[in-house]
Structure formats: structure tokens, C-alpha cells
Amino acid sequence: MKKIINNPENVVNEMLDGIVKAHPEYVKRLEGFNVLVRADKHDKKKVALVSGGGSGHEPSHGGFVGEGMLDAAVAGEVFTSPTPDQVFEAIKAVDNGEGVLLIIKNYTGDVMNFQMAGELAEAEGIKVESVIVNDDVAVENSTWTTGRRGIAGTIFVHKIAGAAAEKGMNLSEVKRIAEKVISNVRSMGMSLTPCTVPAAGKPGFELAEDEMEVGLGIHGEPGTHREKIKPASEIVKDLLDKIFNDIDLKENDEVAVMINGLGGTPLMELYIVNNEVEKLMREKGLMIYRTIVGNYMTSLEMAGFSISVLKLDDELKELLDYKADTPAFKKL
Amino acid sequence: MKKIINNPENVVNEMLDGIVKAHPEYVKRLEGFNVLVRADKHDKKKVALVSGGGSGHEPSHGGFVGEGMLDAAVAGEVFTSPTPDQVFEAIKAVDNGEGVLLIIKNYTGDVMNFQMAGELAEAEGIKVESVIVNDDVAVENSTWTTGRRGIAGTIFVHKIAGAAAEKGMNLSEVKRIAEKVISNVRSMGMSLTPCTVPAAGKPGFELAEDEMEVGLGIHGEPGTHREKIKPASEIVKDLLDKIFNDIDLKENDEVAVMINGLGGTPLMELYIVNNEVEKLMREKGLMIYRTIVGNYMTSLEMAGFSISVLKLDDELKELLDYKADTPAFKKL
Amino acid sequence: MITRDMLLKILHNIAKVIEENRQFLTDLDAAIGDGDHGINMNKGFKAVEEKLNSLKDKDCGTILKTTAMTLISTVGGASGPLYGTAFLKASAVVNGKMELSSQDIIKMFEEAINGVMMRGKAQRGEKTMLDALIPAYEVLKNSIESGKSLKEAFQDAAKAAYEGVEYTKTIKATKGRASYLGDRSIGHQDAGATSSYLMIKTIAETLD
Amino acid sequence: MITRDMLLKILHNIAKVIEENRQFLTDLDAAIGDGDHGINMNKGFKAVEEKLNSLKDKDCGTILKTTAMTLISTVGGASGPLYGTAFLKASAVVNGKMELSSQDIIKMFEEAINGVMMRGKAQRGEKTMLDALIPAYEVLKNSIESGKSLKEAFQDAAKAAYEGVEYTKTIKATKGRASYLGDRSIGHQDAGATSSYLMIKTIAETLD
């Protein structure tokens, strides 16, 4: 394992301190907890947004704490959902009477831990709602399974629900918006390399020099299948086909696109991917309203990417373009 | 070689198209050239800033084209300085009578190609000045050698000289500011892995599982020496010692810090590094005014980072905080 | 009958066994999950272990409730809330008691399983810890009712749990992270079922 | 004397040799530079090669100037401006000429080297192409002046260039990218010196 760290057992703690030291104008840490909350003074009465999950997905989620996005981010151990007491502290810290929306990615652990926290908060009289992001089309949806995973599409939920809250919408409206984003967004990813959880010390799977893993999540776990590496154009086609199969998009529909790097892929490759994505979108007659390219929901040092497609309407467009000012996402 | 690309010979071209498609509100491509220029309408008469160099350093430099930073970025082949005709086109495209400042990183190729372009532009009556960034303390300075390399400290030059130009300073003033940044910034880097130029197909050097390369540039070339991997705290101490040895910093001096990822290093590790950097800075009595953490001057998929330290005064602080709106760097 | 001291000894031994199997459980999880089950469980039971001393004079309900809350606030992931809920539900059965009768134990086990099913919305046959826990519970109940000693009954239960673990190799996961792999999960044993088996086996071995 | 046709043939053969040595030159550059010298040079001479046909009826000055401008606008890096400047300076010497005398050739070579030194601000002994070019020039001049044929003179020059390349192995780079390696550059031969040697050798082999 080659990593620039000190002690594998202490990476989350040191990272959180490093984030606060880098962005003191944006975030502060709840003392004694792995929770980052907004540091900027604002007296605004607004719905508070809380998200989080395992660490190793940086800048998710601490990087999105700030004006127009999250009010708190809870960090678990690497790839391990945070515990209910941590989430509960975050909820208490950011609620200002307007209620709290939990944005949860659909993993058994995240769902259970966040919901237990929500139960604790409700017991103390805090209004709590939650939404569960499940954008990953690699996993077939079924009422009999855990359902789809939540991956990079979550960033759109943070951005758009965050804008709704900042604009002063109430809890049920913000929840409605978040759910609209969730029902309109689809993602799928692939990787060239595995990644190594520091405490585990070895990669989660192995790939030959000419192989890629397709349809994988963001926790270093294997994907739905393995293939020989192909040119970027063919990889993009495969992923977009899966996405298009799953969401109803007609000619002239407007979409937002995110090309998300998994942590170890250079921007050069993400832009080459974007070039292909745009071509296929154009062929399909879709109108790309906004594109986001970069490392937003990563999987440690994994090389690979995911594509997310969000179908837009006027309401979502306005909220997507609303001002945001966070360490990892800014919209002027 | 594992890369998400189509044809190794065409990566720069496809990437540039991908950048323009991702950020049409910020950049457009000069038709037929590997040059990105500002796409936003602005009638402001201002000094124009042109930078660039080999590709493979993304988001440098195209990602910094926009309000308050660069007016044009010229992209060479991967790790290869662009040719004078390309730079010349960039200069012609962005000059509006107030003159052009070329921001060149100190590599023989970059210096020669940019200066030849400057000569061509001057022959057409365009006012051209240039500054040469040489922030890398790994390389001993000497009048008998090529001198130091320019690495991530260049981003501070883009940001601060860009603000000076945006504020309406004239060419000689903008040049003075850029040179002040250059004389006040020092950087040094290390890496855990090599990187592979697509057209070469194999890594520039090899490192054992327990080795790191120290004092290296941003072109996949080997560094000044090789060591066994150490904890982050010790690596940071070594790099900062070199930097502190080279620049006169007294207690209570204010500095800006950049922890720059080389492309393949997860943000988690960069923040752990930042945690250590802040500790040592504090011990030395330095005041950290701003910190920037992320992948800004990369070396394809190389895992590693560099630290840059910029000594500030009131003028630099004001310009550092001035509004910037580019794809890869935004300051609200 | 299980005395309070025996309960503490069982928890202590479980912590030891989980620590010994940290890498093994992690490797199992890595194959079809995210490779953290052993790490998380070990963190949780180490925290439990640290509290055992302060629980020496407490009743069984308190001991189990403290165990539950400690697991919930340290393990994380899926297994934290699941095992936490299991211990929490079991603790409620024996509130204030200083020792556990065979009937208590059957009831505790039953409640624990119901808690896991409620929290995780899973059934037997979905390749989870339930595939070890449910058969173990059924055999335990049977063996106790047919007059075997508690130790023997837990030995039988451990065998059933082991078979449950083996069974998980043959089926596709439909709950938890391994479900994302679809058919690729077949052939691998479930990490959570394995940790459940290890706990039951440890009870059998600790009892005298 | 070198005719225009011979000049075109030499350029054609240089393009071929550079292509054949693309990987070799790149590997040399990778060891102590950034591993692109062969790639860049090949791109440049491929572009030159594509223009040769259209230059069939042009004078030597035009042919060399076109070569220079093509290299400048396609090679990039350090070697683009350096070789570009070399050919540009050489072309100026023979403006309008349809063939090159021995004296022209000496003068061209001299001007080319001056151009490289001016552009790159380097001297002999800094582990660059100059360590092949300068000794080759000196020997060429000597051999011509002592009455040898042009072919013989270039054969001598190629030998001197080769020795220059060998010499670069023994010294530390103080110019170009390899200078950043300090003492670590010792033991490796310089890529640019090697491409210079290959060009001179190709001239010797092409002449009849």
C-alpha cells in the first residue's frame, strides 16, 4: 500500500482537521465528532441539509458544506457509514427550527444509521425528513433487493436541494425538490484500478493490465462485470446506453451532465470522456444545459469515472444555477 | 498502459474539445489551434494574460481561463512545450491594445517557444512582456544551469497577476506584480508513482513498492533523489525545510499555502498533508492567510503532491482575494 | 443457566475471537463487499471489551444494553446497527436479571433475530447474517427443549450456524452490499453470517 | 557539392532514420528527461517529409527554410526551436542557391551551431546536442580543408559526433531538463546529442 498518510487508523481524524485548516472560512468541526458544519455566520432561518457517509469519497461530503449546499457532513470511517450518534450530533447542531433533511445514499448501512439518528432527533422534537439517493443504473432495481446504490448523482441533490433551502423553501418543499432530482438522475461508472482502504492495506480486488471493471460503486467493491479495456468512445456508449435505457429522455429534453472522476483519473481523461458524452447526447437530440467535470464523489485513489445525467425542468434549472459557495463547488 | 482514451496521438485535441464542451460559458477554442481563450463577453480594455505549456497538467492551464485569471492558454502535446505559432495566435487573439503578459514556466522548451512567439508578436506591433516562473526549490539555483523549474507556484501568478490585469493595471504594473509573486513563492514536490505519457505507452521511471521520488517536476521525469516511503509528517517536514531554507520568513509573516495534487492522489491524502503543513507553519510562527488544496498543476495520473508557500504583503493579499471565475478556480 | 460472570466472560471471548478473525472477516467482505467487516466489528468489540470491567457489578440487561449502544456508536456500516439492534432487543428481555435461564436465552435469541429482520428488512436466504442466526436459533431451541445442556445446545447451534455459512456460498445475495454483484456473489461465503457463526461458536466454547 | 536533389534525399533519409529511432530517442530522454524527444522529432520530420514533394523545384535556401519553419511549428519542446533555429540559420547562408559548395556547407554548419548556442544559451560540455554538433563541425571543416571528399568528411564528422554522444555519458547536464537531476544525469547519454549524431551519420550515408 502506497499512501501519503501517517497512521492508517487515524486517517479520517487527520483529514477532517486538514479540511478545517484549509477552509476555516467555510467549515468547522463539531468538537469530539467527525462532523463538519458551516462556519460562515448566517442567521437565516432555513431548512438544514445533512449528508455524509463513509470517508474516502472526498470532496464528498465535507467539501460541499457551505452556502447553497449542505449545512453539515458526517464522516464515517473509510467506506463505512457513520454511526447514529454522530449523525444525531450533526442534526442537533444545524437545526434552527425549520427542520432537517437527511440526504442518504442507498446503502444498507447508511440508511440504517441515518434513520436511527433521525429517530433519535425526532424523539427530541426536531423535524426530520430523509431522502435516499439511488442513481446507479448498474444495479437492477427490484423490490426484492436492497435496490440501487447512490453514487455521484448525489451531488446534484446537494446542489439543488441546497439551493431550495437557501431560497427559503420549507422542509416538505425542499424534500419534494430533492426527490424530484433523485427521480430524474441516473449514473453509471467504471474503473481501471482498484483502491486500497488504509486500514485494510490491500486492494479490494485485482484487475489485469488489460481489464476494466464496469458498473461499480464507490467503495472499492467489484462491479457488475469485468471486460477488456476499450476505447473511451465505446466505454461511454456502454454506460450511456444503460442510462438511456432507464430514463425517459426525448429529443430536445434538457439535461445536466456530470463526468465524475473516482480519484486517480487525470482530468485529461475526464475531458476526453466528456467529448464523447457530448457527441452521443447531441446524436440523441438532447440539449446539454450544464456540464460538471471533476472529482466530486471519489473512491480513494481508484482510476475510473462515472457519468450522471439529470433531466431538467425550469425549476431544477433555476436551482442548479443558484449561487453556491463551498470548498469544492462554487457557482458565482 | 491503462488509460481512458481513444487514440494516444489525439489526446490533446479531444481533451481541448471536451473542455470547451464542458465549459462553453468560460472558454472557446481558436479554430485550428490548441489554444483556449475566454468565451465570456467583456469589452474591458485590459492587459491580457497568456500562459500554457505541455498538456498533462490539467486543469493547468485551460482551466484557469476566465475572469480574473488567464485570457488564453496554449496547450502543447503531452509534456511538450507548444510551438511558437500556437502561442503567437493566442497573443493575437487576446491583445486589445493594452499589451500581453506571457507567463512562462522555466523549462528550456517553454522559454524558447514562448519567446519566439513574443518576437513574432512584437514584430507585428503588439506589446509583449514575459515573466518566467521558477518556484521549485528542489533544483539548486545557479547562473550556470537552466535554473529552477516552474511548478505549482505558477497558479499563484495566474491568480494574482490576473487580478491585477482585471483591476486595470497597465502592462508594466501587471508584470511587476507577477514578478513579485515569483520572487515570493517557493515549491517542492514528491511522488509515489510515475506517470505514462500516452504516446510513449510506458512510465517514465519505476519505483519499488516502498519507494518515493523526491524533488521532482511535473513532467514525469525523475526527481533529485529517491527514498523509502515515510509518514506524511516526515515527508512534509523534509519539503518544508527545503522551502524555508530558501526563503526568508520571519515570525508573524503571512503566507498563502497550496497543497497541490499531482493527479492520482486522493484529496484525503492532500488534506492529511495540509494538517501537517499547518502544524509546522504554526510552530514556526507563520500566519496562514489562505490555503488552497486540490489538483491544480498535475502530472497526468502521478500520485504525489507539492507544497507551495507564497509570502504575502497587503498588495498580494488583496489581489489573491479578488474575484475570479474560471472553470478550475473560483473566488466569490 | 448463564450467570452474569459467564455473560461477561462470553463477551470477552467474543471480542478476542473477533480480533483473531479481523483479517479473515475483512477478506470475506472484500471479495463481495467493501472489505471492512472485520475492521468494523473489531473496533466495536474492542470498545465493548474496554467497558466490561466497569460492568462487573451490573445486571445482565445493563451489560447487554451497554454492549448494544457501544456497538451502535462504534461499528458503523450495516453490521453496527444490525448487531446493535440484536443486542438491544436481547437486553430488553432480561432487564434487571442477574442470570439468564434457558427460556430467557431462547427468548433473547428470538428477539434479537426479530430486531435484525426489522432493522434490515431481510429474510432468511438473502445471504446475510440471518442465514447463520435463524438456523442456529431453531436448533438451539430444539436442543434445549429436548433436554440437552446449554453447552450442548450451543454446540448444536454452532454447527447449524456453520452450515448456514456454508449455505450462503451457494446463494445469490439480495440484501447488503453483495447484492450489487448479482450472480457474481455466488460461491463466496457471507462475512456477516461468518461473524455470527463465530459468536455462537464462542458461546458454546465458553460455557462449561 | 550537394545538389538540390541530394539535399531532398538527405532530408528524406533523416526523416526515415528519426522514425526508426523514435523509441530509442524517447527512451534516452525518459531516463533523464521527460521521454518525448523521439516522439517530438518524429512528428516534426514526418511533417517535413510531407512537404518534400512540393519543394522539388525550389532552391536550397527555400527547402531549408521550409524545413526550419516546419520543425518550429510541429516539434515543440526544447528541440523544436533549437533544430528549427539551426535549419533557419543554415538556410540564410544559401538563399537562392541550387547547390551547396563545400564552403557553403561549412558556413551553414557554423551558422547552425551559432543559432543553437544563441537560442539555447548553452556551451559545449553541458550535455546537449552541442556536444555532438561542435566536434562534428570541427572535424568536418578540417577534413574538407585537408582535401577529403564531402562523403569522407561527413563520415569523419559522424565519428566525431558519435564520440561526442559517448562523452555526454560522462558529464553532468547543466542545460535542459536533465540538469534538474544533477549528478543523477551522469552515466546516461543525451537524447539531443544522439539525434544530432543520427542526422550527421545519415548525411554521410546518403552522400555518394
Ligand SMILES: Nc1ncnc2c1ncn2[C@@H]1O[C@H](COP(=O)(O)OP(=O)(O)O)[C@@H](O)[C@H]1O
Ligand atoms: N439487510 C440486511 N439484513 C441483515 N444482514 C445484513 C443486511 N445487509 C447486510 N447485512 C450483513 O452485514 C454484513 C456486512 O457488514 P459490514 O461489512 O460491516 O457493513 P457494510 O456492508 O456497510 O460495509 C453482510 O455480510 C451481511 O451479513
Ligand SMILES: Nc1ncnc2c1ncn2[C@@H]1O[C@H](COP(=O)(O)OP(=O)(O)O)[C@@H](O)[C@H]1O
Ligand atoms: N539549452 C539547450 N541548448 C542546446 N540543446 C539543448 C538545450 N536544452 C535542451 N537541449 C537538447 O534538447 C534535448 C531534449 O529535447 P526534447 O526532449 O525534444 O525537449 P524537452 O526537453 O523540452 O522535452 C536534450 O537532449 C538536449 O540535447
Ligand SMILES: [Mg+2]
Ligand atoms: Mg462498509
Ligand SMILES: [Mg+2]
Ligand atoms: Mg518535453
Ligand SMILES: [Mg+2]
Ligand atoms: Mg463491509
Ligand SMILES: [Mg+2]
Ligand atoms: Mg524531452
